[in-house]
Amino acid sequence: xxxxxxxxxxxxxxxxxxxxxxxxxxxxxxxxxxxxxxxxxxxxxxxxxxxxxxxxxxxxxxxxxxxxxxxxxxxxxxxxxxxxxxxxxxxxxxxxxxxxxxxxxxxxxxxxxxxxxxxxxxxxxxxxxxxxxxxxxxxxxxxxxxxxxxxxxxxxxxxxxxxxxxxxxxxxxxxxxxxxxxxxxxxxxxxxxxxxxxxxxxxxxxxxxxxxxxxxxxxxxxxxxxxxxxxxxxxxxxxxxxxxxxxxx
Numbered sequence: 001x002x003x004x005x006x007x008x009x010x011x012x013x014x015x016x017x018x019x020x021x022x023x024x025x026x027x028x029x030x031x032x033x034x035x036x037x038x039x040x041x042x043x044x045x046x047x048x049x050x051x052x053x054x055x056x057x058x059x060x061x062x063x064x065x066x067x068x069x070x071x072x073x074x075x076x077x078x079x080x081x082x083x084x085x086x087x088x089x090x091x092x093x094x095x096x097x098x099x100x101x102x103x104x105x106x107x108x109x110x111x112x113x114x115x116x117x118x119x120x121x122x123x124x125x126x127x128x129x130x131x132x133x134x135x136x137x138x139x140x141x142x143x144x145x146x147x148x149x150x151x152x153x154x155x156x157x158x159x160x161x162x163x164x165x166x167x168x169x170x171x172x173x174x175x176x177x178x179x180x181x182x183x184x185x186x187x188x189x190x191x192x193x194x195x196x197x198x199x200x201x202x203x204x205x206x207x208x209x210x211x212x213x214x215x216x217x218x219x220x221x222x223x224x225x226x227x228x229x230x231x232x233x234x235x236x237x238x239x240x241x242x243x244x245x246x247x248x249x
Contacts, residue, residue, distance in 0.1 A: 006180055006214050013059045017180070017212040019050040019108060019117050021129060021188050024206040030067045030078075032249045033201060036232035038078055038148060038169070041068025046202050047077055048127065048188070050108045050117040060086040061106035063119045063127065065198060069148060071169055072226055076146030081196070081243035083119050094242060097222055098151030098170050102242025104196075115184060115212065119196075126193035131186015131210055140178035142218065147172040148225070150244060154237055167233040171225035180214040195241055201249055 008015040027044040034040065049064040062084035066077035083104035084090065093099040104121035113133040118125050149170040155162035188207055190199035238247045 013052070013054050015214065016052040017110075017182075017214045019115060019129065019184075019210075020213050021048040021050075021210045022046070022208040023048075023188060023204045024208055025067075025202045025204060029202050030069065033067065033080065033244075033246065034069055034078060035150070035167070035228055035236040037071065037226075037228045039070045041070055041075060041077075043068055045208065046198075046204075050106070050119075050129070052108060055086060055089050058086070060084055060089060061108055062086075062101075063104070063106060063117075066147060067202060071146075071148055071171075074146055074171075074225075076148055076171075078148045078244075080198075080245055083121060083196070090242065097172075098149040098168075100149065100239075100242055100244045110212070115186065121193070122195040124191065124193035124196065126191050126196040126198055128189045128191075129186055129210065131184040133212070134183045134185040137178075137181040137183055137211070140181065142175060142177045144173065144175045147174075150228075150236075151224075152233070152237060161231050161234050163230060166230045167228040167237070169225040169228060171221075171223050173219070173221045173223070174217075175219035177216040177218060178213065179216045180212075182212045184210040184212065186210055196243070197240070197245055197249075201245065 006015045025044050027040050030040040045068045047066045052059050052061050065080045069078035082101040085106050090101045093101045108117040116130050118128040151170050152167040153165040155164050192199050236246045
């Protein structure tokens with residue numbers, strides 16, 4: 001990585017940096033959202049990623065919400081929701097992979113050294129960030145990530161603890177190199193929202209980091225990682241909209 005910012009054609013939808021925000025919450029708060037078989041990570045962090053990225057050859061604006069969680073001894077992040085503004089990608093993503101996408105209004109832009117982002121759903125703006133570039137960071141090493149999705153279908157009979165497709169963990173493995181990264185000085189604000197209970201169920205105790213990140217994609221693989229206990233998962237199958245926030249937590 002060099003200090004040279006990525007370049008592209010003016011107006012091209014490629015090369016938008018991701019806005020990455022990390023904050024620390026309570027370990028027991030994460031634990032309440034995880035179905036049996038998935039465990040809270042050692043450091044109770046929540047990861048928010050605002051992005052604009054081409055999906056189906058058009059821009060998709062979104063917010064990814066994940067929390068530190070381990071499965072089968074592998075460190076990773078449990079996906080609670082992908083709030084996005086492109087309807088074409090919502091339903092197929094959940095049906096095909098269990099990716100918890102749902103429709104929302106996303107605001108994300110950079111003007112010179114200032115960055116703003118917000119997500120609004122069902123009449124509530126539940127996460128908002130405003131900040132400024134504070135520096136360009138040193139080159140990073142290659143690194144790997146794991147993200148956990150859940151693919152499941154309850155039985156059409158509506159019988160308790162009955163599934164047409166029992167709950168499986170989907171592992172999203174990725175390998176990256178940082179192409180460009182800039183630190184941000186700014187503040188994340190979380191607000192109570194009935195359909196996006198990020199603030200209520202994962203309260204922010206400390207903002208850890210905020211930065212703009214342009215990755216070099218080196219590898220990505222989506223696989224079935226294992227089956228969860230069907231009876232233990234049953235309360236977690238009933239979620240708030242397209243998220244993986246359980247109705248009761």
